[in-house]
Amino acid sequence: MATSASAQLSKVVKRQYMELPQGDNVQAMYIWIDGTGEGLRCKTRTLDSEPKSIEDLPEWNFDGSSTYQSEGSNSDMYLIPSAMFRDPFRKDPNKLVLCEVLKYNRKPAETNHRHTCKKIMEIIDQQIPWFGMEQEYTILGTDGHPFGWPSNGFPGPQGPYYCGVGADKAYGRDIVEAHYRACLYAGVKICGTNAEVMPAQWEFQIGPCEGISMGDHLWVARFILHRVCEDFGVVASFDPKPIPGNWNGAGCHTNFSTKEMREDGGLKCIEECIDKLGKRHNYHIRAYDPKGGLDNARRLTGHHETSNIHEFSAGVANRGASIRIPRTVGQEKKGYFEDRRPSANCDPYAVTEALIRTCLLDEGEFVKILVW
Numbered sequence: 158m159a160t161s162a163s164a165q166l167s168k169v170v171k172r173q174y175m176e177l178p179q180g181d182n183v184q185a186m187y188i189w190i191d192g193t194g195e196g197l198r199c200k201t202r203t204l205d206s207e208p209k210s211i212e213d214l215p216e217w218n219f220d221g222s223s224t225y226q227s228e229g230s231n232s233d234m235y236l237i238p239s240a241m242f243r244d245p246f247r248k249d250p251n252k253l254v255l256c257e258v259l260k261y262n263r264k265p266a267e268t269n270h271r272h273t274c275k276k277i278m279e280i281i282d283q284q285i286p287w288f289g290m291e292q293e294y295t296i297l298g299t300d301g302h303p304f305g306w307p308s309n310g311f312p313g314p315q316g317p318y319y320c321g322v323g324a325d326k327a328y329g330r331d332i333v334e335a336h337y338r339a340c341l342y343a344g345v346k347i348c349g350t351n352a353e354v355m356p357a358q359w360e361f362q363i364g365p366c367e368g369i370s371m372g373d374h375l376w377v378a379r380f381i382l383h384r385v386c387e388d389f390g391v392v393a394s395f396d397p398k399p400i401p402g403n404w405n406g407a408g409c410h411t412n413f414s415t416k417e418m419r420e421d422g423g424l425k426c427i428e429e430c431i432d433k434l435g436k437r438h439n440y441h442i443r444a445y446d447p448k449g450g451l452d453n454a455r456r457l458t459g460h461h462e463t464s465n466i467h468e469f470s471a472g473v474a475n476r477g478a479s480i481r482i483p484r485t486v487g488q489e490k491k492g493y494f495e496d497r498r499p500s501a502n503c504d505p506y507a508v509t510e511a512l513i514r515t516c517l518l519d520e521g522e523f524v525k526i527l528v529w
Contacts, residue, residue, distance in 0.1 A: 159300035164390025175247070183207050184251040186244060187217055187236050188380050189258050192225025194268040194447035195395065195502045197380050207250040214238035214254055226258065226266055235259040239271060240373040245339035246384060253343060255377055268447075270506035271372060277510050278368035281517045285416040287493070288371035288509055289348070289364025293407035293501050294382065295399045296329040296357045297392045303357040303400065304329045304391055315405065318356045328357040329391070336361065336378075336385045345378050346370075354405040354462070364412065372506040397446065397500040398455035406456035406463065407501035413512050414493035423491035424482075430516040431471045431480050431494065437515050438469040438479070444511040446500035453500045464497065 183204040191198050200219065208214050221227030221234035236256040244251040258266040265272040278286070296304035305328030306312055317326050333350055340347040340361075350361040361382075363375045379395070386393045398406040417426045434441065446452040450466065457466035464470055464479040471480035473487040479498055486492035499508045514520040 159298040159302070160390030161299050161387070164388065168388075181206055184244070184247055185214065185254050186247075186252070187238070187254045187256050188377070189219075189236055189256045190268050190376065190504070192221075192266070192268055194504055196224075197376070197383060198224055199380070208241065208252060211238050211241055214241065214252075217256075221258075221260075221266075226268070227260070231261055233261055234266065235263065240370075240377070242343040242345060242377055245342040245381065248342075253377060253380070255373055255380075268504075270504050270510065271369070274372060274506040274510040275369045277513050277518070281513055282368060284517060285367060286509075286513060286517070287365040287367055287414050287419075288505075288512075289362060289366070289412040289493075290371065290375050290499075290505055290508075291360055291362050291408075291410040291412075292375060292378065292395075293353055293358060293360045293409065295355070295394045295396070295407060296332060296359070296386070297394050297399070299390070299392060301392075303355075305357050312356045314403070315354050315356075318352055318358075319354045320351050326356070327352050329359070332385055332389055332391065333359050333361075335389075336382050339381050339385060340378050343377065343381060345381065346374050347378060353407075355400065358405065358407060368509075369506075371509050372504070375505045395500075395502040397452050397502060401455075403461075405461045408456065408463070408497065409499040409501050409503050409505070409508070411496045411499050411505075411508055411512070412493050413496065413509075413516070415517065418493060419491060421491055424486065427482065427486070427492070427494050431482075433515050433519070433521075434480060434496070435469045435471070436521065441496075441498060441511055441515070442466060444507045445498050445503050447502060447504060452502060453498070456500060457498065 184201050185204050186199050186201045188199045217236040218233050220232045222229040222232040226234055238254050239257050240255040242253040244253050257271050258269045260266055321327050337350055346363055346366055348362050353360050363378055366374050382393045417423055442450040454466050457463045459465035462476045470478040472478040473482045474484040475481055481495040
């Protein structure tokens with residue numbers, strides 16, 4: 158299997174440098190979403206002291222012409238610190254800093270969906286929206302071949318791999334364990350992980366997170382996964398259908414509830430929301446992957462535990478539906494619902510904003526809430 162040349166460098170040699178004292182200085186790694194809407198970029202600066210809050214972090218800039226975000230003749234873009242985490246690679250007191258991107262005129266970049274999402278969340282914050290997102294991904298070699306698969310063929314058919322145990326069923330667990338522990342160290346709200354249906358495919362869950370923090374924590378969890386895979390010399394793919402044919406795709410199922418849904422009798426509110434979602438199916442499909450639904454069209458076929466992209470459906474414990482109501486929710490008449498349509502490479506800010514607009518702000522064909 159092809160691995161990166163960097164992974165072959167001696168980590169023992171690196172360690173002697175990483176153990177050197179750094180005085181009062183702090184390394185802050187600024188992270189942002191690039192112009193593709195799914196790629197992540199980062200760079201590091203030195204701070205004189207450890208920041209205690211976002212307000213302690215300075216704005217920065219970068220060359221947007223090299224990240225698909227501007228032209229070379231007017232390339233400076235602004236990095237606005239938005240969320241801060243502990244750095245599991247350089248360790249304390251160093252930081253990971255998730256940033257929003259602004260253009261030269263201080264307006265949000267085209268792929269900065271956090272800006273409007275935050276404003277929408279502020280409108281309905283008294284309803285205390287909770288989200289949990291189930292991030293599926295596939296481990297690949299640097300040649301694009303799934304990790305652990307035969308070089309000139311395929312592994313055995315799907316069946317034994319989901320939550321599987323053993324060298325012939327679980328491909329790449331070291332990466333999963335390293336990522337899990339790194340997220341816990343960083344302060345990311347990771348709440349679980351499991352092997353998925355296709356070999357070399359895994360899932361981690363983030364949440365419950367309230368409001369804007371859902372997007373913040375998932376994007377940082379993705380960044381940490383990319384960095385862990387970099388150390389191991391492999392690639393984490395969020396492609397919704399990395400292998401064509403009779404293999405499961407990769408989604409980012411999104412669980413959603415409000416205070417009213419979680420209280421006694423909340424099932425009525427859940428059903429009302431599902432009715433609203435059914436009337437805006439196409440709007441949500443466009444919001445649920447960075448290419449306006451084109452990526453998800455390869456995944457949402459009505460097969461392999463997915464609904465059909467052209468049809469809306471809902472049901473209790475139905476993993477072939479657009480919206481699944483967990484069986485316990487149906488029994489207890491309160492709780493949450495799961496939107497199974499978002500793709501693995503979705504922007505969680507766009508997904509959560511769309512859910513709020515439809516379910517809580519009653520947007521429809523003739524009603525659109527504008528935020529600036």
